[in-house]
Amino acid sequence: MAIDFAEEVDHVAHLARLTLDWEEKVRMAEQLSKILETARRVQELDTTGIEPTAHVITLPAVLREDLTRPSLPLNRVLQNAPTRQKDFFRVPSITAVKQVEE
Amino acid sequence: MKLYEKTAADLGRLFQKKEVSAVEVVRSFLDRIEKVEPYLKAFITHTPAMALETANEIDNRRMSGEELHPLAGVPIAIKDNMCTEGLRTTCASRILENFIPPYDAAVVGALKRVGMPLLGKTNMDEFAMGSSTENSAFFTTRNPWDRERVPGGSSGGSAVVVSAGMAPLALGSDTGGSIRQPASFCGLIGLRPTYGRVSRYGLIAFASSLDQIGPFSLTALDGALLMNIIAGYDPLDSTSLPESVPDYPLGLEEDVKKLRIGIIRQNVSKDFDPEVTAAVMKLVSILEENGAEIDEVSLPLTDYGLGAYYLIAPAEASSNLGRYDGVRYGHNAGGDDIESMFSRTRGEGFGPEVKRRIMIGTYALSAGYFDAFYLQAMKVRTLIRRDYAIAFNRFDLLVGATTPTPAFKIGEKTDDPLQMYLSDICNITDALAGLPSLSVPSGLHSNGLPMGTQLTAPAFQEGLLFKVANFLEQKRDPLPRWPRVELPEGGLQ
Numbered sequence: 001m002a003i004d005f006a007e008e009v010d011h012v013a014h015l016a017r018l019t020l021d022w023e024e025k026v027r028m029a030e031q032l033s034k035i036l037e038t039a040r041r042v043q044e045l046d047t048t049g050i051e052p053t054a055h056v057i058t059l060p061a062v063l064r065e066d067l068t069r070p071s072l073p074l075n076r077v078l079q080n081a082p083t084r085q086k087d088f089f090r091v092p093s094i095t096a097v098k099q100v101e102e
Numbered sequence: 103m104k105l106y107e108k109t110a111a112d113l114g115r116l117f118q119k120k121e122v123s124a125v126e127v128v129r130s131f132l133d134r135i136e137k138v139e140p141y142l143k144a145f146i147t148h149t150p151a152m153a154l155e156t157a158n159e160i161d162n163r164r165m166s167g168e169e170l171h172p173l174a175g176v177p178i179a180i181k182d183n184m185c186t187e188g189l190r191t192t193c194a195s196r197i198l199e200n201f202i203p204p205y206d207a208a209v210v211g212a213l214k215r216v217g218m219p220l221l222g223k224t225n226m227d228e229f230a231m232g233s234s235t236e237n238s239a240f241f242t243t244r245n246p247w248d249r250e251r252v253p254g255g256s257s258g259g260s261a262v263v264v265s266a267g268m269a270p271l272a273l274g275s276d277t278g279g280s281i282r283q284p285a286s287f288c289g290l291i292g293l294r295p296t297y298g299r300v301s302r303y304g305l306i307a308f309a310s311s312l313d314q315i316g317p318f319s320l321t322a323l324d325g326a327l328l329m330n331i332i333a334g335y336d337p338l339d340s341t342s343l344p345e346s347v348p349d350y351p352l353g354l355e356e357d358v359k360k361l362r363i364g365i366i367r368q369n370v371s372k373d374f375d376p377e378v379t380a381a382v383m384k385l386v387s388i389l390e391e392n393g394a395e396i397d398e399v400s401l402p403l404t405d406y407g408l409g410a411y412y413l414i415a416p417a418e419a420s421s422n423l424g425r426y427d428g429v430r431y432g433h434n435a436g437g438d439d440i441e442s443m444f445s446r447t448r449g450e451g452f453g454p455e456v457k458r459r460i461m462i463g464t465y466a467l468s469a470g471y472f473d474a475f476y477l478q479a480m481k482v483r484t485l486i487r488r489d490y491a492i493a494f495n496r497f498d499l500l501v502g503a504t505t506p507t508p509a510f511k512i513g514e515k516t517d518d519p520l521q522m523y524l525s526d527i528c529n530i531t532d533a534l535a536g537l538p539s540l541s542v543p544s545g546l547h548s549n550g551l552p553m554g555t556q557l558t559a560p561a562f563q564e565g566l567l568f569k570v571a572n573f574l575e576q577k578r579d580p581l582p583r584w585p586r587v588e589l590p591e592g593g594l595q
Contacts, residue, residue: 005465008465009461011468012461012464012465012468013461014445015464015468016420016448016460016461016464017424017427017441017444017445017448018445018448018449018452018457018460018461019445019446019448019449019450020449020457021449024454024457027454028457028458028461031458031519032458032461032462032465034519034520035412035458035462035519035520035523036462036465036475038408038409038412038520039408039409039410039412039413039462039466039475039479040409040474040475041405041406041409042406042409042410042413042475042478042479042482043474043478044406045403045406045478045481045482045485047478047481047482047484047485050481050484050485051481051484052477052480052481052483052484053480053481053483053484053487053534054311054480055311055341056297056311056487056534056535056536057297057298057341057343057536059340059341059343062337062340064337072204072205076204077204079202079204080200080201080202080204080430080431080432081429081430081431082428082429082431082432082433082434083434089429089430091429091440091443092436092437092438092439092440092443093438093439093440094439094440
């Protein structure tokens, strides 16, 4: 059974905050269907009662003393800022309400 | 023999006998780079002035009688996904094209403390996603053994630099084969260390539960010397392991008697190029003649490993690459509101393969698919670890081919991502299990290209991998030290 990814592309691209043009969407739908077809073979295995591995090492949470240590100077932190205002990263409005097309 | 033809260990010996200066050595490599780099394009950024400055400082300190590390003054190149303070670090991506890190990666700091001159930052697949270095946003690197072919990837630039004599050592990173596969394609030793052995602090993240930094070298001894410098606990990496680090070159000369070696049936598949498999069996027979005990072992989950890997790695990538939003660093495409700025910045800044992986990962983590894809992949990862644990009850070491074929042609697999992914089929399951794994050259194919044999050991057994690789270096038929790089005007270099 083929996975039809075409319907999903817009939704997933939105979740990933990724602008794709029409051509990219068409290609993505085709390629991702094939890739996911292979990937979903993991579903053939019976994993009842198997714990998932998120990490191969099981270290206890690493704790350290809560001490103040020197941080990077502000200028170095901001040296790569695409847009900067005084000692801040500048971004467009985060409160502007976008018209959502239904 | 020219200085650029020497191994790192040999250069170290020359330094200690004061027969040559670090500046002379760096100049030799810089000359070599000038000659062959235009035809191979392995570097994204060259740092000749920096290299000479370090070399000069090392020479002065050595002259004044200071006791220095054996590799002090031996130059190195590093993959462009490791942060270098004040020096552009791009990850071969448009989105980081002008990124200047404010700090050094832990491994970079370690190299600087030893005094290894940095020759430059090497080309790679964008964000280390790829198997050919064709996914670099800047240019494709060529294989010095045949310039029409890929060097492998994602650490292709680092492999080419060492293979073509532009540096005696290089660092790469391996998430699912990105050191071992290019090492195999370029005829080198390439090690993926145990997960947690080398600090990932300052390594630009792709898939955090899989990424590991490791060495490319001409010999097992050189790789062992470099591992001595980069391995160890780092409080700045919360997945760094506290186990003490052995002296890797120590014990390199031991024999292989009674070593129990398992040939992984899936990694000497009849679907592979028969010469690749024959070369693996040739090396195995050398080990057997010298007292190793050989048997076959099956890792039946290998096929499922590819599926698990292409869910887990993209899922982690989609999360890790969330940080590229145009706010703190990197490309910014502008926009009227913050969400359109995020989406446009990422749409413009990422290349096709990175977008594919972000999409797969986001899909696998999204509501309704999480259990069936991501969670199931993590459970399969547990089964794979169990398979290896069982195999290592019977064996000390597992072997197979590093890659199913020698290097493929540039452009051959770019239209079919799945075919590209399959070129890493032998390198994925041990990465998922967090095990150390090394590619050692196993000979030349009849088409003149190098082939590799992969050795996989239990966690923390990097020393065993170097020992067996060193043994094979001594006993196998000698290989050409490196390719004669054919220059377009004719003639060999």
